[in-house]
Amino acid sequence: MDFICNFPFFSILLSLFSGTVCSVLPAKAAKIVNRVVILAVGLMSAALLLYLLSTGESFIYWMGHFPAPWGNEIRAGVLEAGMALFFCIIMYLSMAGGAHKLPGEVVESKHNLYYILVNLLLSSLLALVYTNDMFTAYVFVEINTISACGLIMIRQVGRTIEAAVRYMIMSLLGSGLLLFGLCIMYDLTGHLLMSNIKESVELIVANGEYQIPLIVSVALMCTGLCIKSALFPFHAWLPDAYGYSTVSSAAILSSLVSKGYIFLLIKIIYRVIGFSVFNSTRMIDVLFVFGLMGMIFGSLSAIKENDIRRMIAFSSVAQIGYIYMGFGMGTQAGMVASIFHILSHAATKSLLFIAAIGLTDVSGGSRRFADLTGSAYRNKWAGVAFTAGSLSMVGVPLFSGFISKLLFAQAAVQVEGKMLASLIVLGISTVLNAVYFMKTVIRIYTATTETPYEGITFRHMKAYAVTLVFFILLNVILGVSSQPVVNMIGQGLAMFA
């Protein structure tokens, strides 16, 4: 085995261990450790991605001295390595872009706790991406949930704590369902490793035994993960959690945490249940319908909103709806589109959160649209970045959002029964997106003289502006050179089987 095959294991353990180390460090050192760890994990994932692209084969890594059905395993393929790399990039940029807000919103003595949470969140995301064992996935889902809750309520105002309670309740319901589904699955198959469960599931389907428990188990696991990733009817906690927490947290939560659960769902669909078996349960129709409803109702709530950050948060509900709509199509193309949308939404949504904070800062900290009038002139970098993010969300060519909408439309055309519904809702949702994002862009570019707020120049926000530039670049790269990314996703999905 090549040395590079150790990299997934190193990245998980490094981020886990750095969390422990940060608990005894002062805030400044913890910050440095946090940045270094994210960079190191990102570099390792990039190297691993290149290696996997050159060999073209995924590999299994034993976590212990024992082989498959007895020991614990992690597994790395192109999709996993790519996801890990992407998560690291977004996390680094989100941390860098929100760093200047941290001292004002979090008590100084609790800064190092913040970095512990971020490190553990990273390690749990990596473990969710790489793991090949269902119970390990459950344990790391819990770490993910608890540290995400910590990220929400580290800024202690009433709203965030209430949002954290609501988030925890929904997440715990989700974990309960996931665990129960997992136990039923274990009872039917006798295994916990994904590859072994899949073999047994194929046998069960061939024999025709235990059909009802199998479907119920799949449904329970799916529902659990949908609740956790805030699919439409379960999104009540989301606007407050994203809208009032400190800005790095909001960016990380919206672009990474929910995506970690969705990626786990993809793994379950492909590696535990099997794509064809999953499609033969009626679960995909349920996901499809709720995805479509999320797309419409999320956007409608966003239009009604009078607070810029809550508006962006509601737009997340709509975007999660897109992803589940792609799952619901039940084709390979729909899945590729969904995975591309995971990337594109993560890049865009964190950009929007980080840009919005620049705009509200030059409006006296108020997030109401009335106060934001003309704020793009007071902070030009944030204005440009917000416009870029909005254009990407609406789906203007050159930006990543356009490609994902194109992929969804192409995938929809290939599906017989669902073509019309998906295309119509895609169209409506795009128009609604345009309504609320363009409304905001016009608002921030409306010149006004009646404002008491001062502007800010580049000199006073160098790190912030550079982060925004990187974010815009990431969006444009995803939008312009999408073909290699799409090929990589296809290759990764092929490795899943």
Next chain:
Amino acid sequence: MGPNLFANYGEAVSAILFCIGFTNLLLQTNLIKKIIGLNIMDSAIYLFLAEKGYIAGRAAPIVVDGVTSAERYINPIPSGLVLTGIVVSVSVTALMLSLTIRLYTRYHTLDLDEISTQLKREGK
């Protein structure tokens, strides 16, 4: 209805408990009752797992007198999963309780809906 409902009476009890806990966690407005619901739900899952491990007439999986025959002991895997699950449940309960304490000291009520109403009224 399948054939094994009465053979699986332990699982049936755990399913009923799970649903009671789930509904409490989802639909009660009092935070402490929600946490109780959470604990009922988790315990129900551990009961379910423990039932999975059970084999009639066999001993607990601790090697006695050096006999290592699979015919002698029950399945050790569910017991291990329960151990892991209990730790998770303890952690989550502690977190929920501290959130409750925090909200109570600030708003002097345990009713989540009332707290929401107060927050909206403050309009911040």
Next chain:
Amino acid sequence: MSRKKTAEEYEKTFAFRFFRWLSGEKDPYIGNVEMQPQKKYEPDHEAALRREKEHDAIMDKVYDTGHNRWLHLFHRLYQASSILFCLFLIALLLVTISYLPPNGTVTRPVNNEVSARYIEKGLEETGAVNIVAGMILDYRAFDTLGESHVLFVATITVLILLRLNQSEKDEAEVNDRRFEPKNDAILQLVATFLVPVIIIFGIYIILNGHLGPGGGFSGGAVIGAGLVLYLNAFGFKKTERFFTEKTYKWICFFSLSFYCLAKSYSFYTGANQLHSAIPKGTPGAILSSGLILPLNIAVGLVVACTIYAFYAMFRKGGF
């Protein structure tokens, strides 16, 4: 060859104007577009006050939950639908369970080669007499590593929520004195006898984890309970002599680091098919079964401190 531009020409270029606009030196609208003369911003205090009053009045009316008939009706409906939902869920799961393989039989899918090997080879491969301990700390150790970090991250979130600043600490001290028992003679006498027994029992459970029922978590919880009893009997003054937030921090750090590093070594050697240098010992002896005993001790320390820390945080917001 590029021509050197004069200053005038340079000022006409797009780049110059763009950067000037970015840096905020000049607004492109001024002088180019017909504009209203700049009006100075004057806050109108009276109007603001009036708006605020009206807003408050509206809010009072809107959120008057006590006199809202529809709200009461909604609550009734909510309760009824909750019960229906619960019944529906129970029915669904009961149907599922009726189709599951029958309980207690050997032929179920769960009794396969996996559990057979854990039982038959477990003693030889892990050295632990307690098969469950061998399974969670050796065969499936990655789960358990995650599990101990769940506990760690939960403590961190509790610290974030409840740890007080220096300024709030004094008030908390006063409250604590008022509400909690102080120098209760009966409690102190009982505690003097019980606490050592409890702690020794906890230590026994931890050290015996690989030989019989027990292990790090259960033993740690017992020790933690002993510490909580001691704290209740003698108060924070006495416990602070040997247990402060710093002690907690360092014990947690060392135990978790040891756990992480030891398991990393074992994972690394396992995955790369290297020989592990950790001796297994003779099964049944107290010093046996490789890493399981030290790991149990590490977990036990973390759990004991964590249970105590939870209690101290809930009671006073600090140690």
